[in-house]
Amino acid sequence: MKDELSTIEKNSTWELVDLPYGKKTIGLKWVYKVKYSDDGLIQKHKARLVAKGYSQQPGVDFSETYAHVARMETIHDLIYFGTNKAMVAEFKNQMMKEFEMTDLGLIKYFLGIQVKQSPGRIFLSQEKYIEDLFKKFNMSQCKPLSTPMALNENFQVNDDGEKADSTTAKRILRYLKGTKTQGIEFKKESECKLVGYTDSDWVGSIDDRKSISGYIFCLGSNVISWSSRKQKFVALSSAEVEYIACTNAACEAV
Structure with missing residues (x-):
């Protein structure tokens, strides 16, 4: 307390x-x-x-319907608008009404992420953090992989397979090894258009029969939001799975 x-x-x-x-x-x-x-x-x-x-009574004791929370998608928005000078003035006018903003100038690292800046372009990379992980778990010489999980496999608690070593998560580290030079790029564009895509995998989890939803959102070609997770409810058809996935994506878009 x-x-x-x-x-x-x-x-x-x-x-x-x-x-x-x-x-x-x-x-x-x-x-x-x-x-x-x-x-x-x-x-x-x-x-x-x-x-x-x-x-409390709506309109008397409160007017907001939710609590403001800082989300990573918001940070991605800020970075995106920061690379597009044509939008910066209008963006600042809107943001300054609610938030105080400080120009940090040219920075090399932010929250453990390497930042490379040039006119109209910001590139975020976690290469330094990844190298520290390799040293910590003695995996600097491990073989790289292109995906963090095995492809085309459904989730199952007991599949008679070899138990995973939860203390090192070796496959994820091998994935990081193969992608350590990659990152997220935010570049200058002439059009600020929000576009979203959604997909689903019916009965992706064999044990509880729940399905998997996924979505990705872009401002122009810059990716600002993404998700892939198990649905909360058991869908009775592939059509219902798609509706749930679209609903989740619609909520994120709003």
Whole structure:
């Protein structure tokens, strides 16, 4: 509880003010949770202080329908617009209404990612981070692979195959070995058009009969958002799988 209060104060989550005339305070509630490790042991105790939102009235106590969260897709948007000078002025005018922005100038590394900048082009690469991983797990001489997973395989808990070594995830490291010079490129373009694609794999998980959804979104030719994950519900047909995948993609587009 002390950690939670300390975080709230550190992040300036709220400020104390006099209660406006005719308004009622919204109560708070402590929510406790025990987090367990994979072997069933208690890993940590968590406490969260939350507002009793059910006592609020739309248009009276609040106008937003969701909490603002910084997402990686937003960072990709910022980088994309940063490479297109023609859009920067309009973009800044919109963003400055809600956010404070600071020009960091020319940077070489950001959050462990190598950044290469040139006029109208930004290239993000994690080569340095990958090399450190190879040294840590003694796999600098491993053979490279072009995919992080075996192709054309359905998910299954017990498939009588050899158990994977979860402590090293060797195949993923071998994939990184083969793609360490690759990265994400954001380049200058004349058109800012959002385009999305979606696909699905019916009954991709044999054990629970759930399917896999995937989507990818681009601004121009610059990829800004992507996902591939198991659907929450069991679809009864391949057509239903496609509808669920399209719905997920539509929500991301919005």
